[in-house]
Amino acid sequence: MGFSSIWHWLIVLLIVVLVFGTKKLRNMGQDLGGAVRGFKEGLKEGETVASPPPQVTAQEGARAGATLEGEAREKVDDDKVS
Numbered sequence: 001m002g003f004s005s006i007w008h009w010l011i012v013l014l015i016v017v018l019v020f021g022t023k024k025l026r027n028m029g030q031d032l033g034g035a036v037r038g039f040k041e042g043l044k045e046g047e048t049v050a051s052p053p054p055q056v057t058a059q060e061g062a063r064a065g066a067t068l069e070g071e072a073r074e075k076v077d078d079d080k081v082s
Contacts, residue, residue, distance in 0.1 A: 017025065 020028075
C-alpha cells in the first residue's frame with residue numbers, strides 16, 4: 001500500500017474535510033482562484049507594450065501656453081523691462 005492507492009487519498013480527503021470543514025475549504029479555494037486570476041492578469045498587463053506619450057513640439061507648446069519639460073518660464077512685467 002503506497003501513495004498511489006485510491007483508498008489512501010479518499011481517507012486523507014475525509015480527514016481534511018473533517019478537520020477544516022467544507023465552508024473553510026470552499027473559501028480557501030475561492031481565495032486561491034482569485035490569486036491565480038490576478039497573477040495571470042498581471043502577466044498579461046506586463047506583456048502589453050504601452051504606447052509612448054505624444055510628443056509636443058516647442059511651437060505647439062508655445063501656441064498652447066504650455067510649459068515643456070525642462071523649460072523654465074518666468075513671468076516678466078512689461079513695466080520693469082528696460
